[in-house]
Each structure stands twice: as C-alpha cells, then as structure tokens.
Amino acid sequence: MPGKVGPADLLEHVFGRTGAADETVLQGPADGEDAAAVDWPGGTLVVSSDPISLAASQVGTLGVHVACNDVAASGADPRWLTAVVMLPEGADIEPISRDLDAAAREIGASIVGGHSEYVDALERPLVSLTAMGATESFVPTGGANPGDAVILTGSAGLEGTAILAADFGDDLDVDPTICERAETFLEEISVVPAARLVREHATAMHDPTEGGVAAGLLEIARASDCRLEIDRNAVPVREETVALCEAAGVDPLRIFGSGALLATIPEDSLESALESLAANGIEAAAIGTVREAATESGLELGDETITDPIEDDLYPLWSAVDAAE
Known part of the structure; x- marks a missing residue:
C-alpha cells in the first residue's frame, strides 16, 4: 500500500x-x-x-x-x-x-x-x-502544552475533496455541480495567510496533509508527547466534502487535508487569534484541548482513541484504479 x-x-x-x-x-x-x-x-x-x-x-x-x-x-x-x-x-x-x-x-x-x-x-x-x-521565531509541531486550545483554520479534507472530484468524480454518484465546486478547492490550498496571523499566538502549528486532519492531530500529539481531546462535531466540513466522501466511502477527516491549518494556542490568546482570523476573512474554529498524556501520547477523536499512524483513505481508491488498468 x-x-x-x-x-x-x-x-x-x-x-x-x-x-x-x-x-x-x-x-x-x-x-x-x-x-x-x-x-x-x-x-x-x-x-x-x-x-x-x-x-x-x-x-x-x-x-x-x-x-x-x-x-x-x-x-x-x-x-x-x-x-x-x-x-x-x-x-x-x-x-x-x-x-x-x-x-x-x-x-x-x-x-x-x-x-x-x-x-x-x-x-x-x-x-x-x-x-x-x-x-525569527520557529514554531514546531511538537510545542503543544497541556491546557492549550486546538484550532483549525479552513475546513477538513479540502485537498482530498478536490482530488476526489478531479480523479474519481466521473465514477461517483454525485451531482456534477458538486464536483465543479469541489475542484475549485485547490484554489484554497495555501495556509500561508492563516499561518502569518496565527504564528504570534501558537505554541505549535501543523498543516494536515496525508491522512487528513486526524493524522495531523495525531502527529501534534506524538511530537508534543501529549493527548489531544477533539470534538469531532466541532471540526468544520463542507457540504461538498460530505457528499463526495459519502459517495466514495471515505472519512472526511482521513483524506488529504492541505488547505487547513492546525494550531495549539494558550487559552488566554484564543479569542484574539480567532478574532484576527475572522477579521481577515479566514474561517476558523476551536475544536479541542491539549491534555497531559496519562500513559502514551495520542488522539481522542470523539469516542475514538487513536495512537497508531493513520493511513489516508484515498490510497485504496488509487490502488483500485491501478489494479483495474
């Protein structure tokens, strides 16, 4: 694989x-x-x-x-x-x-x-x-501290949604207009503007790529030797992403996630960071909290506890296409 x-x-x-x-x-x-x-x-x-x-x-x-x-x-x-x-x-x-x-x-x-x-x-x-x-101030993935808030800018699975539409859209049972809108998500892949606004507040930043938002969160947890408690329902997911992921049978939080930025921010800076992003037209949401790792570092995503590396849900789709050819 x-x-x-x-x-x-x-x-x-x-x-x-x-x-x-x-x-x-x-x-x-x-x-x-x-x-x-x-x-x-x-x-x-x-x-x-x-x-x-x-x-x-x-x-x-x-x-x-x-x-x-x-x-x-x-x-x-x-x-x-x-x-x-x-x-x-x-x-x-x-x-x-x-x-x-x-x-x-x-x-x-x-x-x-x-x-x-x-x-x-x-x-x-x-x-x-x-x-x-x-x-002048390097921000690592492994800088999260217990008590920090976790925020996500953008939405989960933007890159993966655009890939689904471009590479698999003709074979999925979705309205063609959904694919048309989804392919434009590639225009939102850059997190450079969001990072410029968040970096003065952040203890850690990470952009989710392979494995999506879930993998990005787990990587922060592992690098920081901590536990991330995430409210899955708080993670923004667009309707196009939901539609294409349901049609393809994949998880929006486990497909390529470029276009979103994860950051951990001290609680007393959270409101300021979110206001700064909103003022510049960048969607963002607080999605969870950093906790101490009781035994091993990991991710609590809703009622799911994740400690092992996450495989991207799109890889089996590409493998199936290659096998068919």
Whole structure:
C-alpha cells in the first residue's frame, strides 16, 4: 500500500542517519516535524521538502502549496523553491511548469532551481518541491502544552475533496455541480495567510496533509508527547466534502487535508487569534484541548482513541484504479 514510511521505520532507519553533526541545526528530522530549522545570520532558515505523486490534476499547484505550507506552519514566510519534475515518457511538461510558476507567484516565492527528466517506469508525473524561508521565531509541531486550545483554520479534507472530484468524480454518484465546486478547492490550498496571523499566538502549528486532519492531530500529539481531546462535531466540513466522501466511502477527516491549518494556542490568546482570523476573512474554529498524556501520547477523536499512524483513505481508491488498468 502506498503512503508515508511509518514512524517505527523512520526511528530505526532514518532519524539516526543524518550525516555529519552540525550545531547550527536547531530542528532536524523527528516524528511529526515537517520542516527543518537551521541557525543562520538572517535568523532561522526553515526548509521543507514534499512530493506529489498520485494526484492526476494540477500537480504543480499542489506541489508548491504543500511544500510552502510546511514552511509557513513553522512560522516562516516561504521565499525560495527548488522543483524536481519526473515525467512519464511522452508527458507534457508545459502545464506543470505553468502551474508551478503561477502558484509560486501567488505566494511570493521564487523558483531558484531544480531538475526535470523523463522516466520510463512512471505512469504519472512525480513533482517534488523544496521550500525555504526565514523567521525569527520557529514554531514546531511538537510545542503543544497541556491546557492549550486546538484550532483549525479552513475546513477538513479540502485537498482530498478536490482530488476526489478531479480523479474519481466521473465514477461517483454525485451531482456534477458538486464536483465543479469541489475542484475549485485547490484554489484554497495555501495556509500561508492563516499561518502569518496565527504564528504570534501558537505554541505549535501543523498543516494536515496525508491522512487528513486526524493524522495531523495525531502527529501534534506524538511530537508534543501529549493527548489531544477533539470534538469531532466541532471540526468544520463542507457540504461538498460530505457528499463526495459519502459517495466514495471515505472519512472526511482521513483524506488529504492541505488547505487547513492546525494550531495549539494558550487559552488566554484564543479569542484574539480567532478574532484576527475572522477579521481577515479566514474561517476558523476551536475544536479541542491539549491534555497531559496519562500513559502514551495520542488522539481522542470523539469516542475514538487513536495512537497508531493513520493511513489516508484515498490510497485504496488509487490502488483500485491501478489494479483495474
């Protein structure tokens, strides 16, 4: 089954194999952390890399936003990008490069390098972006404290909803107008504006990607060694997401979640943070509370207790398509 390498394998085979020791590295590879932080003369350099390999639509747009979201969720403004574009033989690079350029311009980031080539073994394009930015105050995934409130900006499953509409919409029993509206959700994938407003209040920030909001919450809990109590009914989910997820038989909180931002905020700053977001036209909701971990870190999502890594519900759908072909 495709998906991220699990935390146990990363701990055993990856996190301890990071090359030469360097005292300027403030945050290196760790469970739940999507970005690195390096001390440099301009403050702290934040770096994050992410691939897009399965979505069939607008991979360039998704690639830019997913990588830049990780940098923004660490308290920095994305400024520089490198792009690696791997293409099936005969594929057209023009729409990908066009989307990369447009998305980078929207965020205000410069594409400064990369690599592109054709690969016989590929069936769809694979795009991997590295984003970099600077900050004076790095915000980790693992900074949540007991008593903090948990907020979500945007809605759950925006990226996954757009993927469902674009890649599977013709085969789902939904009104075509729902798919049309859902595909526009890719225009809302960036969390850079929300992160700029939240970062002054946040103890931790994280943008949910693979595995959706549920996986993002669990990653905060694991990285912070705490327990997150979440009211599932408080998590915003759009009607298009509900309709497409019901038709596909997937959970809106367990599909790709780019377009939302999770943050933990001290209770005395919660009202100020929510007011700031509302004043700038960004939807947000308080969805739960950070608690101490009684035995092990984890997520309490309604009446469900989750401690094991969460697999994205879209992967079996892609696997079924590949099997049918």
